[in-house]
Amino acid sequence: MTSPPGSRGSLCLDAVGLGSNNESGWLAKLQLGFVRSGGRTVLAERRREGPLAVQRPFYPEGDVCHVYLLHPPGGVVGGDRLNVEVSAGEGASALMTTPGATKFYRSAANPSYQTQDLSVADKASLEWFPQESILFPGALTHLRTRVNLAASARFAGWEILCLGRPVVGEIFSEGYLDQRFSLHRDGQPLALERLHICGAKHLSRATQLRGYCVSATMLVTPVAPGLLNVARAAVPAQQDHLIGITLIDELLIARYLGNGTEQAKARLSAVWSALRPAVFGRTAGLPRIWAT
Numbered sequence: 001m002t003s004p005p006g007s008r009g010s011l012c013l014d015a016v017g018l019g020s021n022n023e024s025g026w027l028a029k030l031q032l033g034f035v036r037s038g039g040r041t042v043l044a045e046r047r048r049e050g051p052l053a054v055q056r057p058f059y060p061e062g063d064v065c066h067v068y069l070l071h072p073p074g075g076v077v078g079g080d081r082l083n084v085e086v087s088a089g090e091g092a093s094a095l096m097t098t099p100g101a102t103k104f105y106r107s108a109a110n111p112s113y114q115t116q117d118l119s120v121a122d123k124a125s126l127e128w129f130p131q132e133s134i135l136f137p138g139a140l141t142h143l144r145t146r147v148n149l150a151a152s153a154r155f156a157g158w159e160i161l162c163l164g165r166p167v168v169g170e171i172f173s174e175g176y177l178d179q180r181f182s183l184h185r186d187g188q189p190l191a192l193e194r195l196h197i198c199g200a201k202h203l204s205r206a207t208q209l210r211g212y213c214v215s216a217t218m219l220v221t222p223v224a225p226g227l228l229n230v231a232r233a234a235v236p237a238q239q240d241h242l243i244g245i246t247l248i249d250e251l252l253i254a255r256y257l258g259n260g261t262e263q264a265k266a267r268l269s270a271v272w273s274a275l276r277p278a279v280f281g282r283t284a285g286l287p288r289i290w291a292t
Contacts, residue, residue: 024078024079024110025077025078025079025080025081025110025112026050026051026073026079026080026081026082027049027050027080027081028048028049028050028051028052028071028080028081028082028083029047029048029049029050029052029083029084029085030046030047030048030049030052030053030054030069030083030084030085031045031046031047031048031085031086032045032046032054032067032084032085032086032087033045033046033086033087033089034065034086034087034088034089034092034093034094034124035089035092036089036090036091036092036093036124039063040059040062040063040064040065041063041064041065041088041092041093041094042057042065043057043065043067044089045087051071051072051073052069052070052071052082052084053070053072054067054068054069054070055067055068055070060285060288061282061285063093064093064094064095064282065092065093065094065095066094066095066096066097066287067094067095067096068096068097068098068099068287068289069084069096069097069098069130070098070099071098071102074103075102075103075104075105076102076103076104076105076112076114076141077105077107077112078105078107078108078109078110078111078112078140079107079110079111079112080112080113081112081113081115082112082113082114082115083114083115083116083117084114084115084116084117085116085117085118085119086116086117086118086119086126086128087118087119087120087121088119088120088121088124088125088126088153089121089124090121090122090123090124091121091123091124092121092124092125093124093125093280094125094126094127095126095127095129095287096126096127096128096129096130097129097130097131097287097289097290098130098131099131099289099292100131101131101132101133101134101162101261102114102130102131102132102133102134103133103134103136104133104134104135104136104139104141105136105138105139106136106137106138106139106175107138107139107140107175109140110140111140111141111142112139112140112141112142113142113144114133114141114142114143114144115144115145116144116145116146117145117146117148118145118146118147118148118155118157119147119148120147120148120149120150120153120154120155121150121153122150122151122152122153123152123153124150124153124154125153125154125155125280126153126154126155126156126157127155127156127157127272127280128147128155128156128157128158129156129157129158129272129287130158130159130160131160131261131265131290132160132161132162132214132216132261132264132265133159133160133161133162134162134165134261135161135162135163135164135172135175135177136164136165136170136175137164137170137171137172137173137174137175138174138175139172139175139176139177140175140176141175141176141177141178141179142178142179143159143177143178143179143180144179144180144181145159145180145181145182146181146182146184147181147182147183147184148184148187149183149184149185149186149221150185150186151185151186153185154221154222154279154280155183155219155220155221156218156219156220156221156272156275156276156279156280157218157219158216158217158218158219158268159179159181159216159217160214160215160216160261160264160265160268161177161179161195161214161215161216162213162214162261163177163197163213163214163215164213166213166214166259166260171213172197172213175198176196176197176198177195177196177197177198178194178195178196179193179194179195179196180193180194181193181194181217183219183221183251185221190221190248190249190251191219191248191251191253193217195215212241212242212257212258212259213259214256214257214258214259214260214261214263214264215255215256215257216255216256216264216265216267216268217253217254217255217256218253218254218268218271218272219251219252219253219254220251220252220254220271220272220275220279221250221251221252222250222251222279223247223250223251223252223275223278223279224250224278225247227247227252227274227275227278227279228245228246228247228252230274230275230278231245231252231254231271231274231275232245233274234270234271234273234274235254235267235270235271240258240259240263241256241257241258241259241260241263241264241267242255242256242257242258243255243256243257243267245271252275254267254268254271256268265290269284269286272284
């Protein structure tokens with residue numbers, strides 16, 4: 001999804017360029033590597049720099065390695081650069097989430113950057129379910145996620161965005177978001193997504209958020225044609241939000257527009273629960289951290 005620059009010219013030019021050269025803020029890097037060993041998946045590689053970390057792995061499903069990604073400062077401010085690299089080796093199975101929302105705060109001048117590179121080898125699976133990203137009014141934010149899959153890799157993941165804080169009546173009246181998400185298999189692009197929001201003007205456009213403040217997208221692959229109706233049946237139609245589910249070859253894409261992050265997670269989790277037995281060979285159990 002691509003939008004033209006808005007009326008706040010200088011900020012929107014930063015959104016599509018490199019932004020400020022000021023290096024103030026946190027520089028944080030985290031590299032994680034999962035491998036299959038001894039009948040289960042283990043976190044074999046963990047390298048970090050700055051305030052990014054993970055809790056010890058959990059095994060609520062036996063062989064699947066569950067990991068919670070942590071950002072101890074509690075929020076992202078102008079000048080921060082967060083870089084996460086995750087690789088799942090052949091035969092590995094990992095699920096990653098976060099303990100809570102990631103908050104992007106107002107910035108006076110410098111943009112913040114969050115970059116995520118995910119690689120999944122043959123016969124491996126990665127389920128990537130971070131909790132929502134909340135953009136406070138005035139945030140200048142670049143989000144980049146790139147997923148690289150081998151021929152027989154399996155992937156399910158989502159990105160949930162909340163622009164403003166609807167619970168306190170605060171809209172994303174100023175600032176910008178430049179979000180890009182790409183999914184590749186064997187080097188060939190399966191999905192190339194972009195969302196560009198610059199202030200309140202873009203929130204109401206039909207080609208952008210249609211007046212809603214929460215946008216979420218989930219991608220699952222490989223999905224057999226017969227599972228499309230299964231996924232759609234998992235989410236009953238309601239009038240207070242929009243949701244669409246499509247299947248392009250073996251890639252299922254579910255999109256949500258509404259005004260509640262909990263509602264978005266509930267709808268996408270229902271789709272994931274319906275598909276997981278067929279795609280990943282196991283029933284779905286929501287991460288316990290989501291209930292705390």
